Amino acid sequence: MEPTDHSGTTPDRVSHLLEFLRRYSRQRLDSRRMDERRAFPTSLIPDLAAHGLFGLQIAEEHGGLGLSHSDFLRVITQLGAIDANLFVLLGVHNTLGVPPVAHYAAEHVKNAVLPDVAQGRALITSAISEPGAGSNVRAVQARAERWPDGSYVINGSKQWISLGADATYVNVFARLSDEYGRDLGITGFLVDTSTPGFVGGPEVLTLGLKAVPQNSLEFQSLRVPGDALLGGEGAGLLAAKEAFMRGRVTLAAGGLGAMMRSLELAERFARRRQVATGNLAENGRIHQLFAESVAATQAVEALVHYIGARMDSGEHVPEELFFAAKITGCELMWQVVDRSVQLLGARGYVDTNVLGQFFRDYRLLRIFEGSTEAITVYLGSRMLAAPQRVLSLLDEFDVAPHLQELAAGVAKLASAKTANVQSQHVLANVVGELTCWTIMAGLTGQSQHRSEMAQYTAAWCEQQLSERLRTAEQGTPFVELPTVDAIARHIGSYDDTIGDVEQRRPGDQNDLDLLLRRH
Template identity: 70%
Template sequence: MEPTDHCATTPNAVSHLLEFLRRYTRERLDSRRMDERRAYPTSFIPDLAAEGLFGLQIPKSHLGMGLSNTDALRVMTQLGAIDANLLILTAVHNTLGVPPIQGFAQPAVRDAVLPELAQGRRLVTSAISEPGMGSHVRAISTRAVKQPDGSYVINGGKQWISLGADAAYVNVFARLIDERGQDAGITGFVVDTSTPGYIGGPEVLTLGLKVVPQNSLTFDNLRVPAESLLGAEGQGLLAAKTAFTKGRVNLAAGAQGAMMRSLELALRFTQRREVATGNLAENGRIHQILADSVAATQAVGALVRHIGARLDAGEKVADPLYFVAKILGCELGFEVVDRCVQLLGARGYVDTNVVAQHFRDYRLFRIFEGSTEAITVYLGTTFLAAPGRFMELVGQFDAAPQVHDLAERVDKLTTLATAGAQQRHVLANVVGELACWSILAALTSEIANRSEMHPHTAAWCERQLRERLRSAESGMPFVDLPTVDEVANHITGYQSLIGDIDQRRPGEQNELDPLLRR
């Protein structure tokens, strides 16, 4: 049987941290008030900092906790169960912010900055996304021009930067222009945000995750010294990849926590609710929804633990596994939360009943660090470009024969001919999605005997793969579509039916009156 409380199986430091978070949640945290005010309470960050939450994997030599990957992911699952804002605050700092500095900053900078970050005296984030390219790192337009004295002057802008206006340090990724005026590749810099030319823009008013600020940033002749480099010139993609890669599995770990908490509340309600057919939890359809939601939760957890264990063993984790964690972890996470809203009925739509806020907050995870559609197509494209790689990956698992047979049928789809780029995109999406389910089915098949629920989880994952594969083999995803122009013209025609309804009321005035400015 799997342990139900990780506190019983983790080192004392992690047990203490998990118990602190649970006690703090019961006695001090008010998620509803934070959500309404769009702000943390005054003592919030100091309280978390005192327990080491901002230095989870920073070495003890730099005043961090030095946790293993498995234990750090367990903390993320606990945070995800409590509040997505709490999760993202700590995940952005520990995952997007710290690793590029820890792995790529100059030794003197690393030694000076990491202790500050570990103790929560300063926050850090990374600035990659831009208005015109989202998270497509290779399309970065922000420019860093190298100066004769070895420093760099950065100009450009970033968007959707978590903690962008609050962090003391930001890892900025820009396109380097060398002394000859030539493009020298994407380069990373750790920037002190008090530097002249660093301008934090307004906070975006988001649907959920209202407490963690999402800012635009502007760099106006921002000059940084040579020692601010993250790695070598032109090698910034390595540091950026470090941030993104760890971020993907952390999102899955947090989503698993939200799934657990939502199901806990849904079970309480269904067990206490009587309807015309009797007890709601005993209703066959409700029982089926709960059982399948548990399977989805257990499958995501198995993948998170598998990645953590391999990292702790010093093994290389193939990039596709991180994509599977991001795609299925976040998709299944939101799907289970949505089901729990439905199971709670009217109570699920009440914002104070926790699950509704989870619904708003975790919706972002399907977009965060790359939308599901974009990265699924990317993943499928990598398999289309490298025949045999997919089966090599699935072959690492000791799965049941029928799962390997299904995977081989998926592999055959990579050889399909397509007519044009759009069909190729559709095929890549199909292959990417099926690859995710193949890996999850293989993993859960390998561990199908670990508990009473594991056989159901393995069977559920295999069924998801089988049903999606059947649809793909029947040609359903490749139906003929109207042209792009035909679709656009039809949507444009809606205005004749609904009219011009853009709201033009003046917004709130947030700037100082012109007569009062300097």
């Protein structure tokens, strides 16, 4: 089933926006300098703001561009092809920051906040992750208390918050209790960061994405008014979940741009490079790697476009599609970027040849919005609870009978019995991954007639599903794992071989994370 395009965005507006970004990349942007300085140039935010990039989907009445979902994802893909820092800056602001306010804040709050946010006069982000709770919103420990005068007081901490200390507004999600101590559930609050009690912590020194600040935040008896609520009391999970779901397809769209740019560079090199077997691009194995990489890129592109079109049509988008975008989109992105580095040989390891920085920057996408492993196990656990759900996912697409048979095989595997909790988690991971490939095979299969490459992509996705299913069937029941203690003892024995090599330089930000230290 092909979704109907109900996009209301003017094509010329989006085309002009994309052309601006391309021109800006050529003439003004210096990714190496941003990486070295761990900062954006002072002109970047006003330059982007002048073209509406901080209000991509904010309504025009509030000064935004009011883009459709499809056009928003087109812009994100363009940003991903240019620079990961640029993509994450605008992705976090527009995806995690704006929607909770645009959809859940009181009307007078929207009128006061969104115009400044849309025009780039104020950055906005969300604070969900904590030292003990990543993307699992239900596990947050930050506390909010309702006071008799209707205000709220927030205490707690957040960690790994993109733009956290630089934002003007932060959507804070905390566990609320009333004045009698009764738990009212996770609740969202719009916090002005100039409020007393808001403490922006130091910037984390990350492996990549060095221009985008990642901060810890502290809330020390921070008081917000009653109209700071995002939705009702106890309704924070809804706002947070919506932001995360949008964030997952946004990551896939940005990663798609990285895939396209990486393959563009790798193909240029391969066409021009002569090796012992002749032209590198015509080497059979290299040819195969390119074909598989392009198929992976086209499959992610199809999923991103499909989700965007479904959202624009107002139709319900099954959550599994957003999970597939995050899991398969980010994993395939990483494979393509890594493979492109490999295809360039020594040139791929040179940091000034774009791909080296891509390699560092885009590695985070496999962790953002929940790590691949955690999200895959979660998705698989949903399928274990309702195995026939795998089959119903194919109702989204026009698929051949043999794909239905493969999906039936996944459903059967999801019904398998496991010996213990650990084995169930392993099975859930396998089923979660197979669910993603069921979606990808179904989606690409219905459009295989469009071109020679589309036909190959459909066959490749089906092959991925078939081979992974066969491997899983042959490996079930799983080999019994050593106990957690046995693994810990064995790793502990490495100390006899490598000794104590922890570096002890002064300064909090140079210290090893507490959970990784020797003692």
